[in-house]
Amino acid sequence: MDLATFARAIFALVLTLGLIGLAAVALRKYGPDAMARFQGVRKDRRMRVVETLVLDPSRRLLIVECDGQERLVLLGEGRVVDLKPRDAA
Template identity: 55%
Template sequence: MDVVDAARYIAALAVVLGLLGLFALGARQGWLTGLIAGLARGQVGGIKRERRMKVVETLVLDPRRRIVIVEIDGQEQRLLLGASGETVLPDSKETGL
């Protein structure tokens, strides 16, 4: 083993340790979790996909039931969620209330 081989081994070790350090820094700062979450949502390269559905509001009625207002494609739907199942509540305009 000559000096060139020893320098090559030391340089490779320095590169590997540097990459491990960057990985640890990214994990500690939260960059890694943001990158993984973006990949899971399909946001590759900073392109944000418009979501079609979002929860507007939720109200807990009792420990087993809650009402959730969900907006889907610009229209709001009211859902009654419970242990026995889910029910879509009618619009107050439709029932005359």
């Protein structure tokens, strides 16, 4: 193997890794919206996660909106606890 062949192989490897990195950056930036468009996901969804808060490595609080009503949900330790409606006192 001469130096020109070795240099060409290194250049091809760098080019390939660069294209993979560029694709990863593009998917990270445009991925969620682009994937939703390709899959035909409707914009009028009934349920969405409004906000999340990580309490510790095993527990997480979520505010989930479903049909215009927000609920506070605690996830963790193998169970799901619906605490109460967010707008209720």
